[in-house]
Amino acid sequence: MNKAFVKESDQDDEDDGIEGTEVALPSGTKNYITKYGYAALREELVHLVNTERPDVVQIVSWAAANGDRSENGDYLYGKKRLREIDRRIRFLTKRLEIAEVVDPSTQPNKDQVFLGATAVYIDKAGEEHTVTIVGVDEAEPxxxxxxxxxxxxxxxxxGREGDTVSLRTPSGMDELEILEINYPDE
Known part of the structure; x- marks a missing residue:
């Protein structure tokens, strides 16, 4: 089929939307992240640049050499995957550049909840929850x-152990009692 009749773009689709796990930072705030989260993002970036992207480039080159690109699934999928990888590389590079790394193990006020702390709390329904406070890019609720x-x-x-803090929810105010606070050791 003639390429004139096929809707195909060789340009990056910048407006395709967000990757799904990418969260915008509130304006005027820093990109706080734990040292563990920073290492994970850095590892993902290195993997994409050194392993995954070269593999996809090789597949796209092979598929392009096979001739008609308009009906070549390997070529079309490879180009799409390459755009996704490049978009993720740009995102990770930008986020790592603006990251403010926090090492939770060096927190001087270990009796208070800060970034990197694991807090155990109980809500007014009596349910116990354990959460770790992390950076925007490393959150996994x-x-x-x-x-x-x-x-x-x-x-x-x-908050400190024993404190009761207020949380505004869609169904009204909730009271959370902090039972325990832990920070990772070196």
């Missing part, structure tokens, strides 16, 4: 890692 800008983290930050 289903694993108990919540971003420092989340409502729960903001309520807990600067």
């Amino acid at each position: 289903l694993q108990g890692k919540i971003s420092w800008i989340s409502p729960v983290a903001r309520a807990l930050i600067k």
